[in-house]
Amino acid sequence: xxxxxxxxxxxxxxxxxxxxxxxxxxxxxxLAAITIIVVVSVAAALASLIAPFDPNATDPAVALSPPSPxxxxxxxxxxxxxxxRLMYAARLDLLIPFAATLSALAIGALVGxxxxxxxxxxxxxxxxxxxxxxxxxxxxxxxxxxAALGNSIGNIVLTLAITQIxxxxxxxxxxMLRVREMEYAEAARAxxxxxxxxxxxxxxxxxxxxxxxxxxxxxxxxxxxxAALSFLGLGIRPPDSExxxxxxxxxxxxxxxxxxLFVFPGLMIMISVLAFNLVGDGLRxxxxxxxxxxxx
Amino acid sequence: xxxxxxxxxxxxxxIPTLFGVTxxxxxxxxxxxxxxxxxxAGPLATPEYLAEVERRMGLDQPMWVQYGRYVSGLFRGDxxxxxxxxRPVLQDFVQRxxxxxxxxxxxxxxxxxxxxxxxxxxAVHRDTIIDHVGRIVGVAGVAMPTFWTGLLFVFVFFYLxxxxxxxxxxxxxxxxxxxxxxxxxxxxxxxxxxxxxxxxSIAQLALPSATLAFSVMAPIAxxxxxTMLEILSSDYITAAWAAGLPRRRVIYGDALRxxxxxxxxxxxxxxxxxxAGNAVVETVFSWPGIGNYAVTALLTKDSGPIQSFVLxxxxxxxxxxxxxxxxxxxxxxxxxxx
Numbered sequence: 001x002x003x004x005x006x007x008x009x010x011x012x013x014x015x016x017x018x019x020x021x022x023x024x025x026x027x028x029x030x031l032a033a034i035t036i037i038v039v040v041s042v043a044a045a046l047a048s049l050i051a052p053f054d055p056n057a058t059d060p061a062v063a064l065s066p067p068s069p070x071x072x073x074x075x076x077x078x079x080x081x082x083x084x085r086l087m088y089a090a091r092l093d094l095l096i097p098f099a100a101t102l103s104a105l106a107i108g109a110l111v112g113x114x115x116x117x118x119x120x121x122x123x124x125x126x127x128x129x130x131x132x133x134x135x136x137x138x139x140x141x142x143x144x145x146x147a148a149l150g151n152s153i154g155n156i157v158l159t160l161a162i163t164q165i166x167x168x169x170x171x172x173x174x175x176m177l178r179v180r181e182m183e184y185a186e187a188a189r190a191x192x193x194x195x196x197x198x199x200x201x202x203x204x205x206x207x208x209x210x211x212x213x214x215x216x217x218x219x220x221x222x223x224x225x226x227a228a229l230s231f232l233g234l235g236i237r238p239p240d241s242e243x244x245x246x247x248x249x250x251x252x253x254x255x256x257x258x259x260x261l262f263v264f265p266g267l268m269i270m271i272s273v274l275a276f277n278l279v280g281d282g283l284r285x286x287x288x289x290x291x292x293x294x295x296x
Numbered sequence: 297x298x299x300x301x302x303x304x305x306x307x308x309x310x311i312p313t314l315f316g317v318t319x320x321x322x323x324x325x326x327x328x329x330x331x332x333x334x335x336x337a338g339p340l341a342t343p344e345y346l347a348e349v350e351r352r353m354g355l356d357q358p359m360w361v362q363y364g365r366y367v368s369g370l371f372r373g374d375x376x377x378x379x380x381x382x383r384p385v386l387q388d389f390v391q392r393x394x395x396x397x398x399x400x401x402x403x404x405x406x407x408x409x410x411x412x413x414x415x416x417x418x419a420v421h422r423d424t425i426i427d428h429v430g431r432i433v434g435v436a437g438v439a440m441p442t443f444w445t446g447l448l449f450v451f452v453f454f455y456l457x458x459x460x461x462x463x464x465x466x467x468x469x470x471x472x473x474x475x476x477x478x479x480x481x482x483x484x485x486x487x488x489x490x491x492x493x494x495x496x497s498i499a500q501l502a503l504p505s506a507t508l509a510f511s512v513m514a515p516i517a518x519x520x521x522x523t524m525l526e527i528l529s530s531d532y533i534t535a536a537w538a539a540g541l542p543r544r545r546v547i548y549g550d551a552l553r554x555x556x557x558x559x560x561x562x563x564x565x566x567x568x569x570x571x572a573g574n575a576v577v578e579t580v581f582s583w584p585g586i587g588n589y590a591v592t593a594l595l596t597k598d599s600g601p602i603q604s605f606v607l608x609x610x611x612x613x614x615x616x617x618x619x620x621x622x623x624x625x626x627x628x629x630x631x632x633x634x
Binding site: 128129131132133135136137138139140141143144145147148149220224227228231232233234244247251254255259262263266269270271273274277278 | 312313315316317319320321323324325327328435436438439440441442443444447448450451455568569571572575576579590591594595597602603605606609610611613614
């Protein structure tokens, strides 16, 4: 059976990749958004190789210089190069939301599957808890959690994950209720598979497309939440550096005309969040054929 | 299911949610670092006195007893005390709530005034330049960090072209607040006939409310567009066109009126955005509301106000969504059946 299954797989994968590329070419917006994410990620990953300056190197001679051929995005009070600082800051701005989203996805999917498959009182308790947590706007809950837990990087990941988990639980539970009654689930039960195996092997994989879409959109939202936390002084603090924190540092220089210090970090947040949102929308169109052609 | 039964069921469903909400907000303060008794007793307190204060505040009790005291305090309107102002949190809240209310109402009004027509135009002129512009504005509004939008507005409208006043509170310095009737400066200054105060309070309100409105306009416009598209392709609208009714009347009379019902449901979500946005925008504009109060408390680890703000926002959110659902059930009988 494995041999029979193996041969048709590779052309299928191939045509699926070709299909994706064909769809992408017709969606220049999604393509541009993916390009932005790739460029920012590469800049963050290779910052130590491609950044024009050491992000912490001070140079009083060029302190507070506006964007110029020498310092493309200007420098701060200590003469640190802003472009280099933004590239290094991108590491936290991408990694923290990514870690938070990934862990929330794993926990949320399992708990949601449990709620959807077990039903009855287990479902009741889990869903009441979900509603209680969702009653807090993400940023407000994150503010309270970072105050309570402290704002180390690990705790910020945890905080952002907690704000996301209920969303995945609800999503997976809904999908689970739908696929649980399908014939293949019935068949899996009939041949005597244990419940955990049915859920993990047969049902959960069928819920993955909407999860991927949700997770992509959540990346952007988590980035926004973290930036707001850091801007308020509750998230990443100096000497660690993150775009929201850099914006906060730049605010004071507005009245002395050094606009580049608050404009560029905010611009980076906006561009990145925009890219994640657009990729999420594009993925939804691609993964959910029912949505193809329908724009909401 | 009858309407009365639906209302009763929906009211009862709020109880477990509110219970969960108090658990979360209690847990936040319970785990908050620092010992509130030590703050209250002062730095020079002897260990005996500290233990005495701890006992009086109930901090030596097990967790569930403390939770019970917390909830029974809530029912008596006791939100605890602020360590930094030394006053009951409730008193601070009541004093600052009108500022937040004024900002929230102004932003929501502005967001609807722009978002609803934008959504209608995008739906009517689907896939034209209007629709594309609407989509770009919507996508940008969601992706821009609220604090950054606020800073850009301040930079352009205050610093560069000088149309807006300095982003420092609700009134220009030197102006006295109008006598308190509603607590909303715009309304109070009209009631008092105080025109300089009216001018100043509107000018101060303009940028912060525009900032918040910009961030919540997108979901409103998107919902209006989607609903309008659906309604415009329905049979009764086709019939209205066929009957030769004037275009304006079909779109704004028949279609939009029916579209407004689902739009109400987005207000619950929008309210959540507004409350989170308040904390940020009030900080950027030194707006003396509860969001600003909470951020200050968070930075100084002042547990009373933090807990109360978090609880207040969640309870308001639950209530707003309850009202939205009930309104919806009254207007649309199909909801009660499902």
